[in-house]
Amino acid sequence: HIPxxxxxxxxxxxxxGDEYSKEDYExxxxxxxxxLLEKFKRIEKIYSMEKDIPEKFMYELEKQKRAIAEARDKMGDVVSPSGFE
Structure with a gap:
């Protein structure tokens, strides 16, 4: 949720009793x-070294990583919160 x-x-x-600028919000x-993609790659590396990690977990992790990469290709590296309105 993004306020x-x-x-x-x-x-x-x-x-x-203070101002909150649009710039600060952005x-x-x-x-x-x-x-975020770098973080997912680190998570994937850590879990790939563990035993008994469910295949479904790795599948979902890869699926989310692909979705993030696709979003980055479409929207750029930084997505403004106003992009979700």
Whole structure:
């Protein structure tokens, strides 16, 4: 779940008496697909060295890794939270 900018802006204003910029929102909630893909590759490497890992687990991990790579190819390395609205 990614919070909406308008909701966070209101919360900052009402409860913290502070401003919350769109720039901060974009920076904090953008999804870095390249970094996520690197993380999945590390996870895959670690689990591939273990015994008795269910084949289904490795299949799902590979499936998610492919989906992330496809999303990166379509949307670029960094996906803004506004891309999900």
């Amino acid at each position: 909406k900018y308008e909701d966070l802006k209101l919360l900052f204003s009402e409860y913290l 920076k904090q909630f953008s999804i870095r697909l390249g970094k």
